[in-house]
Amino acid sequence: MTSPHEFVPPMINGVSASKVFLKVITPEPATVFAYLCNEFPHIAIQEWKSRFEDGLVYDALGNHLSLSSAYQANTHCFYYRFLAHEVHVPFEHHVIFENKHFMVVDKPHFLTMSPTGQYVQETLLVRLKNQTGNPDLTPIHRLDRETAGIVLISKCVESRGLYQQMFATRNVQKTYHAIAGFKADLHFPITTQLRMEKGQPFYTMQVIEGEANSETLIELLEHDQHRAKYLLKPHTGKQHQLRVHLNHLGIPIENDPLYPHVAHKAEDDFSAPLQLLAKHIQFQDPVTSEIMQFSSQRELTL
Incomplete structure (x- = not known):
């Protein structure tokens, strides 16, 4: 205080x-x-x-x-930190729900969550602070810059810890959609359990031998001869977990710039978004005890 x-x-x-x-x-x-x-x-x-x-x-x-x-x-x-030049991200976020304690935002691809590196104004948090005038806004959890979909933003300091704790204790059900390759010899649903640690380069993750520290339930929603749409339910929250798990199965997510190979793109190249979407979230509100459910209005299609 x-x-x-x-x-x-x-x-x-x-x-x-x-x-x-x-x-x-x-x-x-x-x-x-x-x-x-x-x-x-x-x-x-x-x-x-x-x-x-x-x-x-x-x-x-x-x-x-x-x-x-x-x-x-x-x-x-x-x-204060400002940048002389930032690449404009030409996609908009949508606030789909808010109350006194938090807001639910549908984040577009390519929009970084918080100021970092070469992004300050072109981040979800600063856009929301400009939009609302609320300096207390803080992400309760995070999505990668490349990932679109549902994210929760705390609006007030008093209840923030309750919502952060909810994520820390995994009392949140998160469902993702992804477009990736189709392999007829994979039989779904599959529960993938892997040991993940920091890789090289430092901003990537790798799979190593040892006791699993990451777990994802993967279901097949639809497919054609070469591509498929998957439903992913992570039980843990390791960095890049879903991307690493699908890549480990030999079906890397479409347009992934890191897995299986690091392929840097120009900062203003928005032509091929990662086909990963935080589609749905459900939790019991720690303040009201009400069951809350929210879904992204965005869709990934084959």
Whole structure:
């Protein structure tokens, strides 16, 4: 909880400020600018310089910090992150339900959930903050940038933990649809259980020997000679789980840029969306005890 006198940075263009604690380091830097450049070496010095010059860095009391502002250990500062250029994602999200505590959003393909890397304004969270003016919006769970479909967004701090806990304890039934290859020698339904760990490159996952830590029920919905539509029910929530499980069966999801092979596309190439859709979600609302069910209005077709 913030005290009545604590500075709360305003939201700017849907972007909330990041908070950084200024810890004790040796040798002690002379300025906050020097401290931030040292602590975040992956961010260009010119980027930090621009943030200070643009008035996007504040101290704990809400005063603008300059490039010469003295460093003071055991305090904190705030900064905003904007990008000079972002590739526009030409697809829209749809809010299909909301109440006091959360909103249910139908996310399009290619839209990243939260600010990261080369995306700030072109993210679902910042779009929603701009749309609603609510700085407290926070994703309760996540979908990959490439995946479309249903996602829950918390609207208020007070109940957020209840909904996050609901996902952490797997008290949520999630159903996905996917388009992938058809193999006549695979007999469905199949429950796939695999041990998944970080792969190479670091943003991929791999299957290794050992006790399974991921599980998915896979059903066949329809197929033609070469392609099929599958229903997927994950019991666990490992990164890229559904993509890895179908690839392991020899039926990688159509247009997957990572599995079985990493194939980088241009940032403005929206021609081949990953054929994976978070279609349905069901849970018992931890606040009202009501059974809630929501389905994406999007469809994947053979």
